[in-house]
Amino acid sequence: MPANARVTLCYGPYESSGVVKHRTIRLQGLQAALRASGHQCVLEETREWNMVELVVSEEIIFICNIKELEFGGDGKLDPVCKEAVTAVENAY
Template sequence: MPKNAQVTLRYGPYESSGLVEHRTFRLEGLQAALREHGHQCVLEETSDWNIVELVVNEESVYTCDIKQLEFGGDGKLDPLCKEAVIAVDNAY
């Protein structure tokens, strides 16, 4: 995938502190890792609980549980962020 691809991050609500809401705190590292590789991120809420899906050219290239992503940070030490960046880089 060429640099500067537009990546849609579809994310669902998850439970934290007894509340189920859409939150982007766990997406910060993923967004930073993608931006570092030259990609643009667009956030899109979905109704599916606990999910993050990366979409490139209308094709889902990576999916994971949002609660498995590290809270905050730059994504450099999160293995899921590394997997996601590789999946986006290898997308057609």
């Protein structure tokens, strides 16, 4: 995959403190890790609860539960972020 891939992060709402809504705080580390690898990130809300999907060239290449991602940060210490970046790098 070229270093400047366009990655769409499709994310759903999740519950926190009794409120269900779309939040991007858990996506910050993932976005930072992808940008550090030279990729462009586009956020897209979905209706699927707790879901994060990474889409490259209209193909879903990575899926995880949004609650598995760490809050904020740069994604360097988050193993799920590392796995996601590897999936993008290996996408065709």
